[in-house]
Amino acid sequence: MKKLFAAILVLALALCACAFAEEVPAVMTYAEYAAADISEGDVPVTIEAYVQAHQSWWEDQITVYAADQDGAYFIYNMACSEADAEKLVPGTKIRVTGYKTEWSGEVEIADGTFEFVEADPFIAEPVDVTELLGKDELIEKMNQLVVFKGMTVEPSKIEGDDTEYAFLYNWDGSGQEGANNDLYFNVSKDGVTYTFTVESYLCGEGTEVYEAVKALNVGDVVDLEGFLYWYNGANPHITSVIVGE
């Protein structure tokens, strides 16, 4: 009788535990994530990926560039304590639950929460997309770490000013040194000019790439590495500039 009572009790407890346990969402592969259709609204997603870089932590939120062996993710304003932000070093594996959405063409995970996952670190190799510039296929590399090789720095102009600048503080030159403004600069390949950005919240004033762009000259031939962010078209967030010989 006692055994029966104990068994019933255990069963009841187990059922209660099941009822109250939080539903753990299934982790999607990159292919499943990419296939999630957001044309009719945001879609809940859970992914596991490795931090590649992040923007500066801000008020319990952080924007992360992440990747796995199959693709990349832009995780916008993920909930994160300042202490955890310090642990989000490149290579760290995290499980993120949020909503897949799109903003101005950028496909991202919004309103995400995360937890750390124990794993060997992974850093993605940059993908050379130079030949994809100006082609529709470039969008398939969105958010990945990419490299553009042999790009020529073209002049940037400020309205009402004939000076040819190698870069501008802010898109129209309205920023200034010391204000940690984004840097905008033009580069060309095969006669077509593209605008690239140093996103100051990713690589701010004083970082190697920020200072390298400030040192550019019109006509320099450069290799550029960065994350393929999207804003009504490709708008790479550049993280490295190597000036050619």
Next chain:
Amino acid sequence: MKIREQGTGNREQEWPRARSEEVVSPRLISLSLLFVFLVLALAGCHGSVGRTDFQVPGAFDESRHFEITFWAKNDTNKTQTDIYKRAIADFEALYPNITVSLKLYTDYGRIYNDVITNISTDTTPNVCITYPDHIATYLTGDNVVVPLDGLMDDARYGLGGSEVRYDGPAKDEIIPRFLEECAFGGHTYALPYMRSTEAMYINKTFVEALGYELPDVLTWDFVWEVSEAAAKKDADGIYPVNGQKVMIPFIYKSTDNMMIQMLRQLGAGYSTDAGEVLLLNDTTTGLLAEIAAHAKSGAFSTFKISSYPANFLNAGQCIFAVDSTAGATWMGSQAPLLDIAPENIVQFETAVRPVPQFDPAHPQMISQGPSVCVFNKKDPQEVLASWLFVQYLLTNDVQIAYSETEGYVPVTSKARETEEYQGYLNSDAGDALHYPVKLAAARLLLANTENTFTTPVFNGSASLRDAAGQLIESVVKSVRRRQTVDDAFIEKLYGDISSLYRLNQISGRAGMTSGGDLGPLPAGSKALLIALAAVWALLGAFAARNWLKNKKKQ
């Protein structure tokens, strides 16, 4: 090219814009203020003298050199920054003993955060572009912001004063309604610098193609009806009105303004002048239900969820785009500033109208735009130098030049009535400077100045404003995520918003910074102060006794 900004407030909603997650966090404000209070309290314990009330000096000391800092906001607009620089150069030529150092920001939230941080270290700027809501928070420090009443009325250095070296406006030449917006708690804490309102930028071509005639003042019902008609797709997922696969008929840039204006137009509660929060009421619930329904049908979205209204409008993917008049240069097929590829631009006729109304016979719309305040310093001469520069920003040259950069209007009748400004306003040149949509936006505000309003200013009013917008953002976002928006959802939302934005605490501290009489100290406080005084007296007596003992030994 506009990109998302991190950690910015969404107060003015001019370019560049910030997304919902990027509002100035109430937690940050609370922590910052706590820090300010602690520092001030500790400083007081150590006997250092805080900033004293500012008194206007009898004369400006021209034998000394003053370096003042000016934290300014621009709309990521090179012309605006050039105007600031030119104003500074012209001012310095008039006052060679004053140097103005300019620090540029592109959003109010950053200025706000930086000022709060710098209050604690007594390193505030001298002059700062700001909003009255923000000043209310700055005033939690002691004598941080200079009340301008005495300065404005000073016969020598005040508005139109005899010793001022430029032709600035007299007090009665500042548009009274705009000056009133800068006054609270019985004092004027800022001067208006520029003013704008919100406008509805409309693809008139599409409205007419849908079989509607555009009225002079649009009702909410009209906008919803046309939006619902435009949101219908054919079997192939194409919107007949534009022949594209994308169409968001109605996009609102600043949802805090949207909620505030809707409530105001309906005579519903938002807050009292004293700071009692009334936002979470039955009218708000009804509005949210209606907004949710239109979001569900795809007729409505917001900037924070979808992107810039101008980009959708110019691509023929939006019919009604509500944004600041100070964003007018981005609106329309012929806009001087564009943020989408030229091949994506659709040609259409752009109409400009006031924001939708519940009672079109009595339109009501928000008044917004930057003001400028002066921070208190130990040296009253330094404050006077700052004040002279602030006044200079209201001279005709600065007012007219800056207002022409966007759909702003000058804040002085002195500037408005000039031949130069009237010529600009009525020009049909059609070039970038005289872009018709921008001029229409400016004229809209000039014609409706008496129909504008602002919300009450108190410590926490900035947070309440954010909460108002977040209600709409949360509802629209939830609909997009196929969540049910019903009474239970709204009840939970109100709880969450109330907690996140500390609305209960705002009501609890209502009037705290409005400069009003706070009444007698509570008995407990009195007892604590008496006890502290007694402890200091005992410590003093003890020290004196030891000193006497030592002296006797010697």
